[in-house]
Amino acid sequence: MVSLREAVMTPDLQPAFRALADPTRRDILRMLGDREMTIAEVSENFDMTRAAVKKHLVMLSDGGLINVRAEGREKLNSLNADALRPVMHWLGWFDQFWDTRLDALKNVIEQEETND
Amino acid sequence: MVSLREAVMTPDLQPAFRALADPTRRDILRMLGDREMTIAEVSENFDMTRAAVKKHLVMLSDGGLINVRAEGREKLNSLNADALRPVMHWLGWFDQFWDTRLDALKNVIEQEETND
């Protein structure tokens, strides 16, 4: 029996971290930020076969990072950004070790971002 | 020529993401949060040979996640948490997609954490 907090914040991180370890899959995630896409549409953006893209989508799905919805003979893949929260949470533990000398620089950068 | 922001916030993320993709390496990072350790010391915490641990340390070093300092015939490995910032930054892009309905739950959890 795990606590509510454990259940929500500490699922098995391995599938998500593994899914994020490939640049193609990270690119796919950002593409799906725009809109949900079929496998064929995703594949158009890469120089590889649809079967290869399909494998990446399976890994993303295994990590819970995308949802797949059937519509007729098409499968629409959509981003599930919430699955990135546990990953962020894990990384957040390291906040305590961040070099505070960089904070000023961080602020500068974030200021720049507001001007994008 | 890349901008300051690009140089600081968008280095090549691949070595870091790859380093984070293995549970042993993630465990090592948290161990090194306590104190810097020799290879032998890190190896004591795992059921694998020193050579295997060494390989993990090399990958962590490739990702910039640890620093290695020689002291006599020993090599002291220490956490470089700052290298996780670009990773956090990349993940932060997805904040815009997070389900706001989870924010209340997140607050509850963070409240719990203050009571640890």
Added chain:
DNA sequence: TTGACATGATACCATTTGGTATCGCATATA
């Protein structure tokens, strides 16, 4: 019903990954 088409499934291949065993080298220390 008959194609056309989007997807799924499988077999296969090369490379990377995660591990072991073993040897050599540099550095403390008796």
Added chain:
DNA sequence: TATATGCGATACCAAATGGTATCATGTCAA
């Protein structure tokens, strides 16, 4: 100087990964 010790390097192996080609299946449309 010997010798023990901490580490690095290499060769090797099994399994996972990232890709291809090919065929099967379900669904839309004429």
